[in-house]
Amino acid sequence: MEKKPAALPARNKERSKQRLLDAVGKLLKSKGYPALKVNDIATTAGLDKKLIYKYFGGVDQLIDEYIHAQDFWSNVTYDEETDIADGGLAFTKRMLHAQFEYVHKNKAFQKLILWGLSEQRKSLKQLADDQEANGALLFEQITDPYFGNQSRQFRAISAILVAGLYHLNLYPAANGSMFCGIDLKKKEDRAEIQNALSFLLEQTYKELPETSSKDNNL
Amino acid sequence: MEKKPAALPARNKERSKQRLLDAVGKLLKSKGYPALKVNDIATTAGLDKKLIYKYFGGVDQLIDEYIHAQDFWSNVTYDEETDIADGGLAFTKRMLHAQFEYVHKNKAFQKLILWGLSEQRKSLKQLADDQEANGALLFEQITDPYFGNQSRQFRAISAILVAGLYHLNLYPAANGSMFCGIDLKKKEDRAEIQNALSFLLEQTYKELPETSSKDNNL
DNA sequence: TTTTTTAGTCACCATTTGGTGACTTTTTGT
DNA sequence: ACAAAAAGTCACCAAATGGTGACTAAAAAA
Numbered sequence A, B: 001m002e003k004k005p006a007a008l009p010a011r012n013k014e015r016s017k018q019r020l021l022d023a024v025g026k027l028l029k030s031k032g033y034p035a036l037k038v039n040d041i042a043t044t045a046g047l048d049k050k051l052i053y054k055y056f057g058g059v060d061q062l063i064d065e066y067i068h069a070q071d072f073w074s075n076v077t078y079d080e081e082t083d084i085a086d087g088g089l090a091f092t093k094r095m096l097h098a099q100f101e102y103v104h105k106n107k108a109f110q111k112l113i114l115w116g117l118s119e120q121r122k123s124l125k126q127l128a129d130d131q132e133a134n135g136a137l138l139f140e141q142i143t144d145p146y147f148g149n150q151s152r153q154f155r156a157i158s159a160i161l162v163a164g165l166y167h168l169n170l171y172p173a174a175n176g177s178m179f180c181g182i183d184l185k186k187k188e189d190r191a192e193i194q195n196a197l198s199f200l201l202e203q204t205y206k207e208l209p210e211t212s213s214k215d216n217n218l
Numbered sequence C: 001t002t003t004t005t006t007a008g009t010c011a012c013c014a015t016t017t018g019g020t021g022a023c024t025t026t027t028t029g030t
Numbered sequence D: 001a002c003a004a005a006a007a008g009t010c011a012c013c014a015a016a017t018g019g020t021g022a023c024t025a026a027a028a029a030a
Helices: A013-031 A038-045 A050-056 A059-069 A089-105 A107-118 A122-173 A187-207 B013-031 B038-045 B050-056 B059-069 B089-105 B107-118 B122-173 B187-207
Strands: none
Touching: A013 A038, A013 A050, A013 A059, A013 A107, A038 A050, A038 A059, A050 A059, A059 A122, A089 A107, A089 A122, A089 A187, A107 A122, A107 B107, A107 B122, A122 A187, A122 B107, A122 B122, A122 B187, A187 B122, A187 B187, B013 B038, B013 B050, B013 B059, B013 B107, B038 B050, B038 B059, B050 B059, B059 B122, B089 B107, B089 B122, B089 B187, B107 B122, B122 B187
């Protein structure tokens, strides 16, 4: 059983498993997570639903395996050669811009975020935790040293910017694309968002270290 | 038929309609939009599902009527007395802060945003358009005059901030509450977000008018 | 080749869901 | 008091859905 098949066999467990996983992704992208039903997944994969139970134990396990197979965040790492003499300004700017475009182009990822906002599910929580852990590393190694006792403020600012670029990419998928007068579907308007991200980040790097630790005002 | 009932009648069309609408809201808040099925709505309302068809024509119309009945955005208006000599800095800051808390507290609104991100639906598009129209007024009357040829940049910045506060309030509902090291469920961490909003807005009002119109850089 | 294992299909059942016709009960008008 | 109209319930059906046992066909092992 555990031998490499000579030619292309008509029946192949791994290939079928993969087709089922692919079907989940396809349905997720096209119809969203509420459409992930056994019958639909099976017919989309062109296979019998029985196989879902045989190979994965059920739809839930199949879905979890799909989610775990997704490897986002692997693109957001920094190696030793990244220059962080500027406190990570250039690095962070590049990262935000890249993330903005990445979310924009990756529909499966959009749906996964949306799903994570909508439903409680262990594997989605896991995904969120992974993201958080990844981000924590970057903050600790790059920006915290630069901002010192203002590092929490910087994290809050980052939260707003990252959350903003997420939402701005989820928004135009369903109803309307205008948000604050910006057309999220137009290339030049998206460029304005990129500029705004740069501007806000630059101002933060320039002015946040100046402000004293405790002057909160409404 | 169109007379005021003497005492409290056991049968009352309007009251039943309202109960069905309330049931929609209750289910939406507790289970989200995928849970809005005829049988569930009827049993939640304590009425027969037949009435949904009789009074509204079907679940879809009932849901649309629920959505239209919601009147968000009525809280975000400005009267003649608001001081906009500062270009609307104080006003905008107050608005963002209020909106941040409003979304945080209003679970039905959160679910409605989420729904709008997830599904195409006329009444949700309408809601989004209303919001957009409301915002357009504020931009045109208050901030556009102040920022002049930089007003598009200001709109992009506003988009990021508003989108950010939306997402940061949707995020902690389902899986995990940590976002960029900020615990969105902790009061003091939410205060950091409010401070960050203030900081970014102040920097924008201070520095954006200085920058020339066309120096976009990566 | 024969046997045994495993991939894959199909028919079938139970449960849930959307939807409606026929009925009962209350209210309203005369 | 009576009849008409409207509020509300119930039983029932059709379609979709989740799930499984019994089967067939193809690979692998003997």
